[in-house]
Amino acid sequence: xxxQTTFDAIVIGSGISGGWAAKELCESGLKTLVLERGRMVxxxxxxxxAMMDPWDFEHGGYISEEEKATQLVQxxxxxxxxxxxxxxxxxxxxxxxxxxxxxxxxxxYHVGGRSLTWGRQTYRWSDIDFEANxxxxxxxxxxxxxxxxxxxxxxxxxxxxxxxxxxxxxxLPDGEFTEPFPMNCVEEHCKxxxxxxxxxxxxxxxxxxxxxxxxxxxxxxxCQLRSRCRRGCPYGGYFSSNSSTLPAxxxxxxxxxxxxxxxxxxxYDDETGMAKGVKVIDQETKEELTFYSKVIFCNASTVGxxxxxxxxxxxxxxxxxxxDSGELGHNMMDHTILGGANTRIDGFEDKYTRGKKPGHxxxxxxxxxxxxxxxxxFVRGYGYQGGxxxxxxxxxxxxxxxGGEYKDGMMKFGDWRFGITCFGEILxxxxxxxxxxxxxxxxxxxxxxxxxxxxxxxxxxxxxDGREEARKMCNAITGRDDAKTSDNTNKYAFGHGIHEMxxxxxxxxxxxxxxxxxxxxxxxxxxxxxxxxxxxxxACVNPSITYxxxxxxAASHAISELKKGTFS
Amino acid sequence: MNRREALKSIxxxxxxxxxxxxxxxxxxxxxxxxxxxxxxxxxxxxxxxxKAIEEMTEVIFPKTATPGAKDAQVIKYIDDLFKFIYKKExxxxxxxxxxxxxxxxxDKYGKPVGGLTSEQYTELVSSYFNIPEEEFSEKRxxxxxxxVPTDEIAKDEYYEYYYFTTLKSLTISGYFTSELVGEEVLxxxxxxxxxxxxxxxxxxxxIASV
Numbered sequence: 001x002x003x004q005t006t007f008d009a010i011v012i013g014s015g016i017s018g019g020w021a022a023k024e025l026c027e028s029g030l031k032t033l034v035l036e037r038g039r040m041v042x043x044x045x046x047x048x049x050a051m052m053d054p055w056d057f058e059h060g061g062y063i064s065e066e067e068k069a070t071q072l073v074q075x076x077x078x079x080x081x082x083x084x085x086x087x088x089x090x091x092x093x094x095x096x097x098x099x100x101x102x103x104x105x106x107x108x109y110h111v112g113g114r115s116l117t118w119g120r121q122t123y124r125w126s127d128i129d130f131e132a133n134x135x136x137x138x139x140x141x142x143x144x145x146x147x148x149x150x151x152x153x154x155x156x157x158x159x160x161x162x163x164x165x166x167x168x169x170x171x172l173p174d175g176e177f178t179e180p181f182p183m184n185c186v187e188e189h190c191k192x193x194x195x196x197x198x199x200x201x202x203x204x205x206x207x208x209x210x211x212x213x214x215x216x217x218x219x220x221x222x223c224q225l226r227s228r229c230r231r232g233c234p235y236g237g238y239f240s241s242n243s244s245t246l247p248a249x250x251x252x253x254x255x256x257x258x259x260x261x262x263x264x265x266x267x268y269d270d271e272t273g274m275a276k277g278v279k280v281i282d283q284e285t286k287e288e289l290t291f292y293s294k295v296i297f298c299n300a301s302t303v304g305x306x307x308x309x310x311x312x313x314x315x316x317x318x319x320x321x322x323x324d325s326g327e328l329g330h331n332m333m334d335h336t337i338l339g340g341a342n343t344r345i346d347g348f349e350d351k352y353t354r355g356k357k358p359g360h361x362x363x364x365x366x367x368x369x370x371x372x373x374x375x376x377x378f379v380r381g382y383g384y385q386g387g388x389x390x391x392x393x394x395x396x397x398x399x400x401x402x403g404g405e406y407k408d409g410m411m412k413f414g415d416w417r418f419g420i421t422c423f424g425e426i427l428x429x430x431x432x433x434x435x436x437x438x439x440x441x442x443x444x445x446x447x448x449x450x451x452x453x454x455x456x457x458x459x460x461x462x463x464x465d466g467r468e469e470a471r472k473m474c475n476a477i478t479g480r481d482d483a484k485t486s487d488n489t490n491k492y493a494f495g496h497g498i499h500e501m502x503x504x505x506x507x508x509x510x511x512x513x514x515x516x517x518x519x520x521x522x523x524x525x526x527x528x529x530x531x532x533x534x535x536x537x538x539a540c541v542n543p544s545i546t547y548x549x550x551x552x553x554a555a556s557h558a559i560s561e562l563k564k565g566t567f568s
Numbered sequence: 569m570n571r572r573e574a575l576k577s578i579x580x581x582x583x584x585x586x587x588x589x590x591x592x593x594x595x596x597x598x599x600x601x602x603x604x605x606x607x608x609x610x611x612x613x614x615x616x617x618x619k620a621i622e623e624m625t626e627v628i629f630p631k632t633a634t635p636g637a638k639d640a641q642v643i644k645y646i647d648d649l650f651k652f653i654y655k656k657e658x659x660x661x662x663x664x665x666x667x668x669x670x671x672x673x674x675d676k677y678g679k680p681v682g683g684l685t686s687e688q689y690t691e692l693v694s695s696y697f698n699i700p701e702e703e704f705s706e707k708r709x710x711x712x713x714x715x716v717p718t719d720e721i722a723k724d725e726y727y728e729y730y731y732f733t734t735l736k737s738l739t740i741s742g743y744f745t746s747e748l749v750g751e752e753v754l755x756x757x758x759x760x761x762x763x764x765x766x767x768x769x770x771x772x773x774x775i776a777s778v
Binding site: 183 | 632698700704741743768774
């Protein structure tokens with residue numbers, strides 16, 4: 001039997017947004033092909049390290065020099081330095097790219113993509129974020145507002161499971177939360193002290209895509225407090241495509257998943273003024289294949305989707321599909337993670353915790369939010385992730401201590417520490433870009449991606465302010481002045497936040513944006529881009545929930561357009 | 569079924585709503601007995617070197633109410649890392665240090681380093697560590713530089729301190745990542761099911777191993 005080549009819908013990519021597109025399209029009755037460039041990762045079965053303890057790893061968990069050499073870029077952010085998760089990150093020799101300026105491009109080429117290894121922090125945007133471009137003139141105005149996405153946030157939250165507490169904050173709208181992870185006694189103490197010193201700031205429970213409370217989503221169970229999320233969770237304790245949306249899509253009988261399918265380009269049809277299909281290179285055989293559909297969802301990741309569009313050239317689109325504005329590949333954003341502060345907390349020396357929370361606290365932004373304090377020398381804002389924990393007595397590898405007492409001392413708890421790390425917004429800037437290098441092709445004959453992005457004054461000023469405020473807040477909690485700041489500015493490169501965004505932005509005007517308010521390419525309405533590429537600005541919170549909500553919203557739009565016959 | 573296999577087979581349960589009590593009940597139903605470890609043969613070090621190094625790890629981490637480095641088979645860990653992980657120049661430097669320490673021991677005790685009494689091992693190892701912290705730090709820093717001193721006494725010290733500081737690090741990491749210490753000495757709680765926010769510490773309380 002020959003392979004089926006015609007479908008109602010094609011979804012490129014099976015990560016956090018592709019999984020949602022697949023689920024929504026399949027559940028509406030559309031025969032949907034999901035193209036995944038890498039291998040299968042089946043929920044539970046393909047999490048080889050999930051139940052391994054340190055002593056179960058060969059060579060004490062150390063990675064040999066030969067193996068390290070295959071992931072030199074993936075190791076930059078620490079992600080692939082962990083022997084327990086490195087198999088979810090690409091081989092950098094097989095998947096090269098170029099850096100006009102240093103760029104940390106962290107990737108997982110397999111079913112589920114980075115939904116397996118994501119940070120799981122889940123924060124809604126507010127109108128402060130959706131209106132930011134309009135208000136300060138950076139980038140272009142978002143074509144949507146909070147009210148347009150609010151119901152879709154709810155739909156996604158209810159389905160994926162988000163633990164958190166309701167706080168009624170204008171800059172961080174509440175959602176459909178399940179029981180929050182409890183704060184430990186020192187976190188409660190820090191919250192009290194901090195909010196006493198700064199009544200307009202809030203130290204709250206983090207919000208994350210972990211299952212808590214009585215009712216687990218179908219096929220999943222409660223978070224077991226292991227903090228081994230990045231290995232894949234056999235309990236389905238956190239949300240991933242693999243544990244959730246892909247099985248839901250499969251259940252409909254409308255779902256076809258094709259692995260090892262590298263998308264070369266989207267094919268434009270001059271007669272209809274729409275896309276008619278997708279050209280694919282089989283990763284294993286290098287055979288060229290074509291698949292056809294009425295609608296296409298591009299969810300290959302910010303960089304992946306943008307590279308596909310840039311390579312989708314035709315007479316109508318000589319500079320890449322949908323690139324009438326010249327903005328395709330531009331306005332790259334990320335989040336800065338340039339440091340924070342931490343301090344010792346006294347008075348709880350007889351208390352300890354048991355179990356491992358996979359997420360602790362969040363401190364939402366407090367500057368540049370309407371009537372609040374203004375940033376002295378920056379626009380937009382930052383928030384912090386952090387928490388308090390009691391660590392073991394330090395091991396002092398370098399000291400001259402030896403002996404039984406020294407050994408047994410290290411089995412005890414040491415100081416409590418509280419710390420917060422600043423996540424800052426990066427402005428959309430046309431100069432921050434990616435483009436394709438046709439002189440350097442990869443192993444499948446595709447042009448490689450080159451990055452040319454850097455932090456500018458606003459980001460640096462904001463991060464400096466965030467570090468200083470973190471120090472002051474730590475000192476306000478302790479009443480001492482010995483908080484330590486950490487400064488990663490010299491180690492940071494664009495991409496380090498692993499929140500690449502913005503290279504096919506949404507907008508109101510086709511002259512200055514790639515996508516419209518429904519995530520359709522302005523000039524090719526049956527192509528939807530709903531991963532991070534669509535983002536018009538970056539806010540300072542983790543973006544995945546917004547990709548998922550926009551995807552569900554766009555899928556609903558596409559389904560109704562198909563019913564109306566718009567794409568036939 | 570040992571505890572780890574039991575844990576691994578939990579994955580078969582997924583798909584049902586797994587409650588905390590189901591998890592812990594399942595675990596505690598499996599009695600565990602440690603398998604007898606067959607006599608260990610080194611894969612990289614000579615048997616004589618392995619014996620001497622093992623005795624020295626025991627001086628760094630001796631048996632107390634808790635197991636010592638020998639119980640935790642730290643030497644097996646060290647031998648494995650030298651074969652598979654450490655760079656040749658690092659293992660060469662380490663072994664050069666051991667050689668120089670051995671020569672000194674032979675001079676002092678009149679027998680090869682593999683044949684000392686435990687008191688003699690303690691005296692030998694302690695003589696390198698029981699010096700003022702600042703002096704120790706200085707020697708450690710010098711030993712970890714690439715540049716080898718030309719002066720013979722300084723050269724001895726360079727290799728010997730590389731050997732001992734490396735050995736100390738390996739003893740700590742090998743000990744605390746061992747199955748024995750992880751499962752039976754520290755608080756082994758691989759599937760907590762709950763976050764306990766404020767427990768009272770007692771003298772018996774130990775840190776978590778995983």
